[in-house]
Amino acid sequence: MDLFDDRQQVRSFHDRRMPKLYFEYKSQYYEGYMSHYWYDGFRIMTQQHDLHLQPGDELSRIGLYEYDTDKGGHQFIVTDVSLSVDECTLIIAVKLQGAESIDFLHQHIYAVILGNSPLHRFSQSEPTPFPSFVGRKHYTKDAVAARQQWLEQFTSNTLKHVNQSLFHEQPSILAGNIENYIGSIQVPLGITAPLWVRGTYANGHIPIPIATTEGALISSISRGAKACNAAGGIEVHVLKQTMVRAPVFFCEDMSSAIRLAQWIDEHKVSIKAEAERVSSISKLITLHTYPFADFVHVQFGYETGDAAGQNMTTSCTYVACEWIASKVKHLAELKYVRYIIEGNQAGDKKVAYRSFIGGRGIQVNASIHIPEAILKQTLRVSVDQYMKSWYAAEVGAMQTGMIGHNVNFANIIAGIFSATGQDMGSIHEASCGIFKARREGDGISFHVQLPSLVIGTVGGGTSLPTQRECLEMMGCYGRGKVYKLAEIIASACLALDLSTSSAIISNEFVKAHERLGRKSEGTGIRRSDIKPRFFQALLGEAYGKVTSFELTPLNTDSSVITNMLKANNSSFQGLHRYLLHLQPHLQQEVNLRHTSSTYLPVILKVKSNDREVMDLGIGIAKLSGDDRLSGLFESQMHIFGFEGSHVREITFYQQAPMTLLQYCPHVYGVTCDEDKEAYAILMEDLSSCSHLGTIESLTVWDEEHIDYVLADAAKMHALFMNKADELPAVLQLDRLDEYSCGDATELLLALTEYNYERYPTLISSHLYHLLRQFIVQLPSHKQRMKQYHQTITHNDFNPRNLGLRSTAGTKQLVVYDWELVCYQNPQHDCVEFLSYTVGVNASIQQWDTYIEQYRLYLEQASGILLDREEFEQITLLNALELAAVRYNLYLLANNLLHLSYMETIYQNLSRYILDKVKENPRLIELQPAN
Numbered sequence: 001m002d003l004f005d006d007r008q009q010v011r012s013f014h015d016r017r018m019p020k021l022y023f024e025y026k027s028q029y030y031e032g033y034m035s036h037y038w039y040d041g042f043r044i045m046t047q048q049h050d051l052h053l054q055p056g057d058e059l060s061r062i063g064l065y066e067y068d069t070d071k072g073g074h075q076f077i078v079t080d081v082s083l084s085v086d087e088c089t090l091i092i093a094v095k096l097q098g099a100e101s102i103d104f105l106h107q108h109i110y111a112v113i114l115g116n117s118p119l120h121r122f123s124q125s126e127p128t129p130f131p132s133f134v135g136r137k138h139y140t141k142d143a144v145a146a147r148q149q150w151l152e153q154f155t156s157n158t159l160k161h162v163n164q165s166l167f168h169e170q171p172s173i174l175a176g177n178i179e180n181y182i183g184s185i186q187v188p189l190g191i192t193a194p195l196w197v198r199g200t201y202a203n204g205h206i207p208i209p210i211a212t213t214e215g216a217l218i219s220s221i222s223r224g225a226k227a228c229n230a231a232g233g234i235e236v237h238v239l240k241q242t243m244v245r246a247p248v249f250f251c252e253d254m255s256s257a258i259r260l261a262q263w264i265d266e267h268k269v270s271i272k273a274e275a276e277r278v279s280s281i282s283k284l285i286t287l288h289t290y291p292f293a294d295f296v297h298v299q300f301g302y303e304t305g306d307a308a309g310q311n312m313t314t315s316c317t318y319v320a321c322e323w324i325a326s327k328v329k330h331l332a333e334l335k336y337v338r339y340i341i342e343g344n345q346a347g348d349k350k351v352a353y354r355s356f357i358g359g360r361g362i363q364v365n366a367s368i369h370i371p372e373a374i375l376k377q378t379l380r381v382s383v384d385q386y387m388k389s390w391y392a393a394e395v396g397a398m399q400t401g402m403i404g405h406n407v408n409f410a411n412i413i414a415g416i417f418s419a420t421g422q423d424m425g426s427i428h429e430a431s432c433g434i435f436k437a438r439r440e441g442d443g444i445s446f447h448v449q450l451p452s453l454v455i456g457t458v459g460g461g462t463s464l465p466t467q468r469e470c471l472e473m474m475g476c477y478g479r480g481k482v483y484k485l486a487e488i489i490a491s492a493c494l495a496l497d498l499s500t501s502s503a504i505i506s507n508e509f510v511k512a513h514e515r516l517g518r519k520s521e522g523t524g525i526r527r528s529d530i531k532p533r534f535f536q537a538l539l540g541e542a543y544g545k546v547t548s549f550e551l552t553p554l555n556t557d558s559s560v561i562t563n564m565l566k567a568n569n570s571s572f573q574g575l576h577r578y579l580l581h582l583q584p585h586l587q588q589e590v591n592l593r594h595t596s597s598t599y600l601p602v603i604l605k606v607k608s609n610d611r612e613v614m615d616l617g618i619g620i621a622k623l624s625g626d627d628r629l630s631g632l633f634e635s636q637m638h639i640f641g642f643e644g645s646h647v648r649e650i651t652f653y654q655q656a657p658m659t660l661l662q663y664c665p666h667v668y669g670v671t672c673d674e675d676k677e678a679y680a681i682l683m684e685d686l687s688s689c690s691h692l693g694t695i696e697s698l699t700v701w702d703e704e705h706i707d708y709v710l711a712d713a714a715k716m717h718a719l720f721m722n723k724a725d726e727l728p729a730v731l732q733l734d735r736l737d738e739y740s741c742g743d744a745t746e747l748l749l750a751l752t753e754y755n756y757e758r759y760p761t762l763i764s765s766h767l768y769h770l771l772r773q774f775i776v777q778l779p780s781h782k783q784r785m786k787q788y789h790q791t792i793t794h795n796d797f798n799p800r801n802l803g804l805r806s807t808a809g810t811k812q813l814v815v816y817d818w819e820l821v822c823y824q825n826p827q828h829d830c831v832e833f834l835s836y837t838v839g840v841n842a843s844i845q846q847w848d849t850y851i852e853q854y855r856l857y858l859e860q861a862s863g864i865l866l867d868r869e870e871f872e873q874i875t876l877l878n879a880l881e882l883a884a885v886r887y888n889l890y891l892l893a894n895n896l897l898h899l900s901y902m903e904t905i906y907q908n909l910s911r912y913i914l915d916k917v918k919e920n921p922r923l924i925e926l927q928p929a930n
Contacts, residue, residue: 176631421461
């Protein structure tokens with residue numbers, strides 16, 4: 001529904017942009033202009049006074065001169081006729097009647113004049129919804145085709161050229177670079193004549209790729225290169241690299257802000273350590289505070305290796321700010337309130353004096369001396385002529401308040417940035433530099449400084465096929481090459497400004513033509529929806545009438561994803577405990593499980609949809625600062641099983657057989673409304689269960705209680721072992737699939753490398769190479785796992801999601817949060833649970849004892865003989881898969897969330913893997929990875 005119905009809003013054309021038209025009245029034609037228009041009519045201004053129109057008269061035909069349209073057959077009814085104030089112009093208001101006529105007005109008049117009709121949505125049925133695809137489906141050929149088809153239908157334009165793209169065969173490589181991909185624009189790419197660069201990293205004659213539509217630009221660069229080459233080449237030096245991020249911290253008053261600034265200055269060493277913990281590449285080299293009023297701007301300056309580093313340094317700064325906030329919020333004298341990650345002092349994608357003076361990105365200088373003979377021969381300008389004219393140009397720059405002073409660095413920056421996959425948003429700040437000329441000896445010395453060159457040779461768009469080729473043309477692709485690229489860009493800026501300024505001064509300059517080229521939020525379940533009738537709808541009538549309820553405390557700290565979602569959008573998602581007050585019907589008191597006849601304690605689980613969960617994962621990946629990792633995450637995150645998770649658990653509780661549900665909480669009712677994005681489960685309160693939510697106190701798990709879980713898990717797994725066909729098809733369980741995991745190899749390898757760099761003490765070199773080998777061969781390992789016994793598994797089987805219910809003097813397993821339920825090897829649940837509970841000093845013998853006990857329980861419950869060696873082999877494969885997939889994801893999240901248990905469980909699992917491989921290398925055959 002539109003927030004603002006503008007059908008009656010009148011829009012007006014500017015005086016010199018009124019469309020010229022003609023109209024027919026009583027078989028006579030008249031000329032005029034359309035001055036205003038609205039939903040079902042428009043206003044004509046004409047100076048032909050021999051018209052004698054009255055309201056109610058009809059114009060039989062309308063035509064637009066410039067657009068060659070002449071339309072009749074519709075009723076153009078005159079509603080008002082008046083004279084302008086100067087009585088020189090007749091003003092005629094016209095209205096169309098009937099849906100067909102109004103549709104004609106929009107499609108054949110407004111759309112012709114404006115390119116489309118801004119009001120057309122009111123003259124037709126609701127347009128086809130924009131096609132939406134989740135996760136890996138977003139970057140498929142089908143998704144691209146659907147968006148193209150939708151666009152053609154919506155705009156009535158045919159895509160003839162945009163859809164001719166080299167990315168169409170593999171659109172997934174664009175993940176992290178673009179969304180809603182439909183095709184490519186093809187910017188012409190030219191190459192300059194080789195330019196002689198004499199730098200530390202770039203040394204020799206280098207042709208430079210320039211992507212542009214501006215005629216004469218590459219010729220001008222080449223002319224400048226010719227003069228520079230004749231003069232012996234351009235000397236160039238990189239001065240420094242500093243990527244700046246600038247958060248701001250708020251206090252209650254000015255004195256507190258000043259004290260906070262002092263505190264930050266005193267803790268620079270610790271802040272540096274926190275900031276650098278996120279990335280092995282970023283190094284914090286400067287930290288300055290700028291208190292003002294009751295807040296403090298803090299400027300972080302980083303070296304970022306061969307990446308432009310804007311995302312990377314945002315992540316580093318975020319972690320540092322979180323650390324600062326965690327320390328100062330308890331210091332009463334600082335009166336700290338909050339911080340925001342960017343206080344607009346970094347100069348990101350803006351021209352700023354701070355960046356111009358102090359640098360942002362790479363700062364580079366270039367110089368050359370051009371003798372007068374070369375100036376005259378190649379550039380057709382003398383020393384005197386050039387210097388006198390340039391003096392006037394510098395005064396002009398001062399009078400206009402120009403930051404920096406150059407002729408057209410932006411042409412070089414834009415051309416190279418486009419060609420090499422740089423961040424186009426940084427063109428103007430990178431172009432803010434100095435071009436100076438000074439008379440020396442027999443000619444002129446020209447000097448250039450680019451203080452804010454925001455570039456990279458890794459990350460971002462640099463790895464796209466054509467952009468990579470352009471970098472490779474200059475020998476600038478990959479690690480160790482960013483300073484070389486900076487030297488080439490600075491030299492090209494000097495060559496172009498030398499050529500362009502000389503052309504202007506000698507009156508040979510020809511000005512180039514410029515071309516301008518720029519959820520539905522679901523209602524969900526809100527706190528205000530929680531009323532007696534809400535619970536009544538979930539409970540039905542079996543438990544009586546819900547008369548009132550009260551919210552009771554519940555610790556949900558162990559729910560990582562839910563808490564992050566709530567922190568991110570202040571939503572009502574998550575677990576909530578309520579005590580329902582009931583008025584039972586007669587004879588219904590017996591239905592109230594574990595309660596008195598008038599009270600029912602319940603847990604309400606309000607679920608987010610899978611898109612929110614996946615967006616959260618993508619957000620975490622982006623905070624890693626690794627552009628490629630975040631892009632891979634978006635296109636290949638199907639490997640984690642989040643797609644459809646918001647309805648999978650609800651369907652499980654509704655459709656799973658009772659033999660399986662005996663190991664679950666009792667569910668009173670569910671809500672699953674896709675249109676309203678409302679998903680909820682009302683279940684029993686498990687507070688009376690032991691070992692519930694013990695993720696932060698894993699030491700409570702002793703041999704006795706571990707054994708309870710393994711015994712019941714085996715019974716649960718035995719129910720549908722090798723009986724997939726007996727499960728309701730509506731469950732739509734994920735299954736072992738060697739093909740989908742092959743699609744995610746790049747992501748898993750990138751995650752492993754990232755975590756290996758972040759956690760060198762946690763992931764040994766041996767484990768790293770073992771995981772890489774496993775991931776490369778994952779499809780074949782999945783095929784081997786697929787050939788073994790399979791059953792329905794919880795797939796998130798750990799103390800965060802289970803407890804023990806006391807029943808008849810014994811303990812019974814109860815498992816909740818079935819979002820990731822899957823049909824796979826039963827060992828997956830077993831090895832995951834043990835990685836949490838075996839203890840930090842558990843030996844391989846203890847692991848073997850538990851796993852062997854589980855094997856015996858499973859063998860007994862299923863009646864299937866399970867060969868011990870084969871069982872252990874499949875267990876090891878599941879452990880490796882758990883480490884390579886789920887725990888890789890957990891480590892990425894831990895980098896920001898500091899999960900207290902993460903390193904412990906990872907150490908437990910990795911110790912099992914390494915010890916098992918060492919004990920019996922033949923258990924698993926891993927070929928060396930490339």
